[in-house]
Amino acid sequence: MFSKCSRQFTVQFSNQIKRLQSTLVIAEHNNESLTPITQNALAAAKKLGGDITVLVAGTKCGPAVEKLAKANGLKRVLVAENDAFKGFTAESLTTLVLATQKQFNFTHIVAGATAFGKALLPRVAAKLDSSPVTDVIGIKSADTFVRSIYAGNAIQTLVAKDPVKVLSVRGTSFEADNLEGGSAASEPAPAGSYATDLTSFVGQELSKSDRPELTSANVVVSGGRGLKSGDNFKLLYDLADKLNAAVGASRAAVDAGYVPNDMQVGQTGKIVAPDLYIAVGISGAIQHLAGMKDSKTIVAINKDPEAPIFQVSDYGLVADLFKAVPELTGKL
Numbered sequence: 001m002f003s004k005c006s007r008q009f010t011v012q013f014s015n016q017i018k019r020l021q022s023t024l025v026i027a028e029h030n031n032e033s034l035t036p037i038t039q040n041a042l043a044a045a046k047k048l049g050g051d052i053t054v055l056v057a058g059t060k061c062g063p064a065v066e067k068l069a070k071a072n073g074l075k076r077v078l079v080a081e082n083d084a085f086k087g088f089t090a091e092s093l094t095t096l097v098l099a100t101q102k103q104f105n106f107t108h109i110v111a112g113a114t115a116f117g118k119a120l121l122p123r124v125a126a127k128l129d130s131s132p133v134t135d136v137i138g139i140k141s142a143d144t145f146v147r148s149i150y151a152g153n154a155i156q157t158l159v160a161k162d163p164v165k166v167l168s169v170r171g172t173s174f175e176a177d178n179l180e181g182g183s184a185a186s187e188p189a190p191a192g193s194y195a196t197d198l199t200s201f202v203g204q205e206l207s208k209s210d211r212p213e214l215t216s217a218n219v220v221v222s223g224g225r226g227l228k229s230g231d232n233f234k235l236l237y238d239l240a241d242k243l244n245a246a247v248g249a250s251r252a253a254v255d256a257g258y259v260p261n262d263m264q265v266g267q268t269g270k271i272v273a274p275d276l277y278i279a280v281g282i283s284g285a286i287q288h289l290a291g292m293k294d295s296k297t298i299v300a301i302n303k304d305p306e307a308p309i310f311q312v313s314d315y316g317l318v319a320d321l322f323k324a325v326p327e328l329t330g331k332l
């Protein structure tokens, strides 16, 4: 009799916990379309269990809201349209996230481990007196997370004890939610004056490219200092065009001014995990590997047989890139 009661109590208690658990996902978007990481963050939130609310803040962000509302299993989509969110500055969004948290008392707040999430979440976490759990690559339970540390050289599993867990998740570790099968209601986010004196958005110049986006491309061709100049990157663009690939670069290539820094792959650049990563004239420093070593197949072209990139590559070609790359492009 006693054991039956206690089991009922346990079941009720765990249901109660489950019911109370709720996650706020902060959408990254450009008002019109969602940044792919939002779909990965949503998938991570689903792994946490419990209710999911998505916050979309912007100016005229209706199209982004519409896409998100189609995701299966959302409790609601909160929408905040305000001129203060022009440029999506972390300073104005922090106040909004805090007001939203105050109203709904979420147990988890999740965003992508991108420049957007990295600027916003530490501010939110500091205000909530919570330790942010960054670069999450696995979710074992509602409080136990796996994250990459020391530039990907060690994997840490931690139990987060803060009442509100603030997580940034790596897009490459969570398969994108397909945004199908749901019809969540959208509601206004808490109203407030979100303008801030701390920063004001002046403008932005975004690089435009017809090639796939680096972090979501199936194939990435990256070049390093071995390319020797920005002009020589044309060799990689030609190869990329044949493979419908995005083009990335090492930090050395970016620092040398060969290519813009939004192409940088690595610890302080973008994290990519395509089906195929072709590293051309890249030595394979740990900070570069941190950004691409989860790629499914890695091909390296380098004239130095001792280059560390060969230790992580599935296929290695010891050759002069100025001969090998045009030859490869020609054969495709």
Ligand SMILES: Cc1cc2nc3c(=O)[nH]c(=O)nc-3n(C[C@H](O)[C@H](O)[C@H](O)COP(=O)(O)OP(=O)(O)OC[C@H]3O[C@@H](n4cnc5c(N)ncnc54)[C@H](O)[C@@H]3O)c2cc1C
Binding pocket: 223, 224, 225, 226, 227, 249, 250, 251, 252, 253, 264, 265, 266, 267, 268, 269, 270, 280, 281, 282, 283, 284, 285, 286, 287, 288, 291, 301, 302, 303, 304, 307, 319, 320, 321, 322
């Ligand atoms: C805190 C910190 C963060 C960092 N973050 C990043 C990061 O995010 N991303 C990143 O990439 N780096 C990062 N770095 C820099 C990193 O340590 C390396 O300096 C950088 O990755 C080297 O770039 P590279 O391989 O292009 O250049 P190099 O190391 O100079 O290698 C060039 C390679 O090209 C080969 N080569 C030369 N000519 C040819 C040819 N004709 N044919 C074929 N091969 C040729 C050479 O054999 C060599 O292996 C970071 C460093 C620090 C300290």
